[in-house]
Amino acid sequence: MPILGLINKGEKSVEKPLAFLTAFCKGQTLFACGYANKGADDYESLANWIGDLDPITNRLVVISPEPLEKYVY
16 A cells, blocks of 8 residues: 655644645545654654655655556656
């Protein structure tokens, strides 16, 4: 199941994007939703794994379990 998530780096307010994500994901069955806050357990591992080394900009990410080759044209 794909994951739609918000990476909160703590530099800007994420209240509105998080409220939108929560409302959008309510009752959603096609993907899982979540968020990660800077300073939380395994936050640095997640940021490194997705390749997001920017220390300031919050990100909306989609993590898919399907092979990457399907998305390369």
